[in-house]
Amino acid sequence: MSLRVKAGIDLEELKKYGFKTGKEWADAGERCLEGIGYKYQHEWYHKFLMDADEPSKIAYIAEDYDIPCVQISVRTEHRDLYVDVAVEGTYHVGGSELDIVTDTIYELTQAGILEVVPEESEGK
Structure with missing residues (x-):
């Protein structure tokens, strides 16, 4: 099961x-997201x-x-929600x-933007 932005919702x-x-x-x-290696993610x-310390960064x-x-992404081609958490030099992230993840998912769900995609429907 995954989450995606509903069809008909403008990703903007x-x-x-x-x-x-x-x-x-x-x-x-x-x-x-700088450089040619990340260009495929520029539309996401x-x-x-x-x-x-620097809230704008x-x-x-x-x-x-x-x-x-912590990163939350929506790939434009599939409209799916992707969450990634990385740790390095810390005991854990939690x-x-x-x-930011739980709050964002809650807000998008409350606004009617996200839908649950059953496993058999993923990628379609």
Whole structure:
């Protein structure tokens, strides 16, 4: 079972919930979506856990890597919700760091934007 944005919902609606396109994140200088290797994600919509010290910047696992701590993405071609959590140099990610995931899923569900896709229907 997975979640996806319902057919007929304009993906631009996601911007009301803190999502931006990969191109917008890259243009803002966020390294996790900069460069030719990430171009395939530029049309997708992404939301990230933001840095506690610099709230306008994405929280990364370490200064040396371009891996975000928490990422929520919607691939435009499938409209599916993808969540990724990475840990490096920390004991674990959890608690308040994952509130962005549960809060976002709750808000999108309450707004009627998400639907549950049964396993046999995935990819169709």
